[in-house]
Amino acid sequence: MKAGSNLLNAVSAVALTAGIVVTGAGAVTLAGVTVAEAAVVNRIDVRGNSRVDASTVRGNLTISPGASFNNNDIDESVKRLFATGLFSDVQINVSGSTLIVTVSENQIINQVVFNGNKKIKDAALRQAVQSRQLGAFNDLILQADVQAIRDAYAAIGRSDATVTTRLVPVDGGRVNVAFEINEGDRTKISSINFVGNQAFGDGRLADVITTKKSGLLSFLSRKDVYDEDKLRADEELLRRFYYNRGYADFRVISSFAELDESNNEYVVTITVEEGERYVFGDISIESTVPGIDTESLRRLIETRSGSVYSAKDVEDTIMAISDRVATQGYPFAQITPRGDRDYTNRTISVVYLVDEGTRAYVERIEIRGNTRTRDYVIRREFDLSEGDAFNQVLVRRAKKRLEDLKFFSSVDISTQPGSQPDRVVLIVDVKDQSTGEFGIGGGYSNTDGLTASVDITERNFLGRGQFIRGSVGGGSNTREYALSFTEPYFLGYRLAAGFDVFKRRDSSYTGFVESVQGINLRLGAPITEELYLSTAFKYTQTKYTGVSTVASAPELAAINRTIAKGSHDIGSLSYTLTYNTLDSSTLPREGVSARFTQEYAGLGFDSNFLKTTAKASYFHMLSDSADVIGQVTVGGGHVMATGGNNLRVFDHLFLGEETIRGFDTRGIGPRVFNGATDVGAAGGTTYFNGSVEVSAPMPAVSRDFGLRLNAFADAATLYGNDISAADFGTQTLVGNSMDWRASVGVGIMWASPFGPLRVYYAEPVVKKSYDDVKKFGFGASTRF
Missing domain, CATH: 2.40.160.50 (membrane protein fhac: a member of the omp85/tpsb transporter family)
Structure with missing residues (x-):
């Protein structure tokens, strides 16, 4: 045992004497030997810095004089120094009892300018990019800024806009960053084609979706701007439209846009399968919760036998029943519609099942995307708050209320697991629009x-x-x-x-x-x-x-x-x-x-x-x-x-x-x-x-x-x-x-x-x- 210990001490001594070199990649090597023993240094020497104070470098290290450290500490120190955005390269090595940290400082951005932009003002582009005056220059951030500018132009219908960068060094280790922009022409939508629709014409379906064909005055409304996310939302609008008119089997087979580069125009094609039209069959209510009188709930039913099937009527019924059972002391009750299709007679019988549901509470409500509307304006449309019983029906009602305000072009509410198994986090994503x-x-x-x-x-x-x-x-x-x-x-x-x-x-x-x-x-x-x-x-x-x-x-x-x-x-x-x-x-x-x-x-x-x-x-x-x-x-x-x-x-x-x-x-x-x-x-x-x-x-x-x-x-x-x-x-x-x-x-x-x-x-x-x-x-x- 003693011989083995002496051998390890000898290896450590050799390593400290010869020096450990760590590059920006975080590798720690010495002549093919990896340091495994903890080491100690008496002082830290910072080299290569001219603008950044040495104390700032030392403050981002996990290594201190007199304290033992190992490879993990060196790796973490390198990561922290890179994370500051101040350095393009970092090297750490040990010479005797001294830890030498050699850095190469990033250049400081003297000025950020935009050239060639007319459709989007400088102030809006400055909000889109991360590069800032007097900030550290970073090539990765610069490339991300180029993409952010292209995305901004795509949002106004100029998908073929090109962006290049030009760097102009100035005195004092500074650099001017110039974004050279060629805005190109507006990318229009030449046509919107529907395939597979029989019950409704193309014009009626075009009224349902938010993506519009380019026209004489489209430059004012900007509804003819192609956006993949908007097209996905249009699919949901089409589903709602058909589901509320009896077509319970409706589905969108595909939706895509093809760009004709010669004309810089999109052709949007949406393929659908309508299916058969259904009417409501038998309607009933069942409950697994003791104490709930299902007969007293029947008058809350919006769906009627013989009426054209409508998903909205089903949803309204769920909300009405949920409200009633909650007031009767069952806040966690879950109402689930169970549909039974009769393909021969084209009817859908619906059973509303009242179940106890999962006990879960709202941990918090996070609101994102509102640049103009105050948070409390959004929160007050919810009939639940932090600490209340989670109720999916109340969440859907809040979503409808927010949409009815006409303050937002889009409203999406999702959930995430909370800090405990019975906790739920509500995420509310909105996008403000003109009001x-x-x-x-x-x-x-x-x-x-x-x-x-x-x-x-x-x-x-x-x-x-x-x-x-x-x-x-x-x-x-x-x-x-x-x-x-x-x-x-x-x-x-x-x-x-x-x-x-x-x-x-x-x-x-x-x-x-x-x-x-x-x-x-x-x-x-x-x-x-x-x-x-x-x-x-x-x-x-x-x-x-x-x-x-x-x-x-x-x-x-x-x-x-x-x-x-x-x-x-x-x-x-x-x-x-x-x-x-x-x-x-x-x-x-x-x-x-x-x-x-x-x-x-x-x-x-x-x-x-x-x-x-x-x-x-x-x-x-x-x-x-x-x-x-x-x-x-x-x-x-x-x-x-x-x-x-x-x-x-x-x-x-x-x-x-x-x-x-x-x-x-x-x-x-x-x-x-x-x-x-x-x-x-x-x-x-x-x-x-x-x-x-x-x-x-x-x-x-x-x-x-x-x-x-x-x-x-x-x-x-x-x-x-x-x-x-x-x-x-x-x-x-x-x-x-x-x-x-x-x-x-x-x-x-x-x-x-x-x-x-x-x-x-x-x-x-x-x-x-x-x-x-x-x-x-x-x-x-x-x-x-």
Whole structure:
């Protein structure tokens, strides 16, 4: 044993005397002998450094004078020195009792410049690259920067952009780094081809996906930029589309893009297999959890036997059942749909199985990718937080809520194992998108001539999820100004609180000018995912100037009472119930939107009335393959005096182009005449309206352009004026009976890169001689 020990000591002594050499690769050798014994040095000598202080080098070593070290310590020291990014080469060797560390310093970047770039500004490219002024030059990082710049250009449709680098040495061991960029031409998408589709045409499927064919104005929307990740997301959109329309066996066989280098254009081909169309068969609920009454859950089922199979209906049912059993004390319950296909009858029977599920808790929620939207805006859309029971249904609901905000172009939620077996980490990946809109609208009326309006809307103000909108508009006789603000989570609760301030000046009346200003305070909360309740207090002050006897008798009576006290003040309380199941807020194809409002005015102010209004719209696909959408809208309203007196003329209901196209604002209903002279609208107490509309892609125009043609028929009636007979004087009231008006027309809707644009022409087919007509109207908005 002693002889063996002496031999090892001798080998170690020889190694220390001759020197151990370690290169950047981390190998430690001496004449073919590897050091295995721990060694000790008395001092550390740093060589080759000129800008980096020796203490910085020593601080990154795992070796200290007087302490033993071995090969592992040398390897780790080399790795640490390279990791600083300060050195291009590191050598460590031992000479006697001295550890010699020889370094070659990286050059310092004096300046980073970009040449040849026009489509992407310098500031954006500096964010993309890692090379920084006064940072250490590193060739590996430089190559990564070249690829990052190419990726940035590919993201804007310039996949053939080339990037080279040029290094210019300057004094003091510094270097200028120049990226030479040839931006090339835009890489377009010449066509998107679908193979294997029979139930739906290429145009309908092209509407479903986000990748679009290049067109005349594609440079504004950038939707024709090919991206492989976006194409994978399009596959999922197609699956959802087919699954929700009965095609449970649908699958995407392949999707790829071929680049024609001669034209610098992609041809995208998506091959699908639709399969058969199914309807729901038998529907039932089973439970393995004691205490759960499955019969009480049956009314929550959205799927109905005989209805076309829809994955969305299945998912909605799962969410509803999950919510109910969670409130009954089973937070970990898992609802699993079990489908049984009958290939002969093409039915799918579904059993919803309620199981106890795995007990798991949310350890943390990580949010990534949000460059503008604040973290808390995203977190508050979750009905669970750190420490809560993990529930996949609540996660899916949060994903839908985040998508419905329209703040993000993509939302993805995934899970990772936590620190313990029963812990789960939620990873939320989002990508911010533009949430501002700039809108214009206008038209022509008999009373106000050309009219125009401009509004600016921001739906995610300062990334806080707040809504703000300002608008101004008018014509030759009117001016309108408005400002609205909404905080969707007031005091940290799911309460939408906001206000509207407005001012209007109208000189279109005969014999006076009306000025109205006021404020509306709002508070709302969701009752369910589809039903919403809002309440409001509204204060309005009205003043009249330039009053003459030319005004109509009832208006003059109301105006004189107002002038006597300086103004007419209205204070009212209201509530509104809104029901919405629309599949889209921009171009609904399926669903219902309904609204019911009651407003009570009194509260010690000058007006006393109860006003009730309602409106409902139903959308339905008349032809999926041709993308023909049908819409039916009905509405009505009634106002009644509550203070024992007649209604003021200005508290009546007025109807016009917003309800029945082809007629001007306040264009139909009872009117006041002075002999043969039309003095103005008197309003009514009751109205009803209805309309039918059909829209389809514009014939003979590529559907990628986003043009749709619509035809409509509107009808409405307004009657029941409640002005006191004494206020009319010698003037007369006409049109106070339930006379219907009707119009037909056509319009064009364009989903332009600037935003939705609508133009219509309406022809009144049933009208009165004294009605105010407005046959043409348009409006547009754009996002920013």
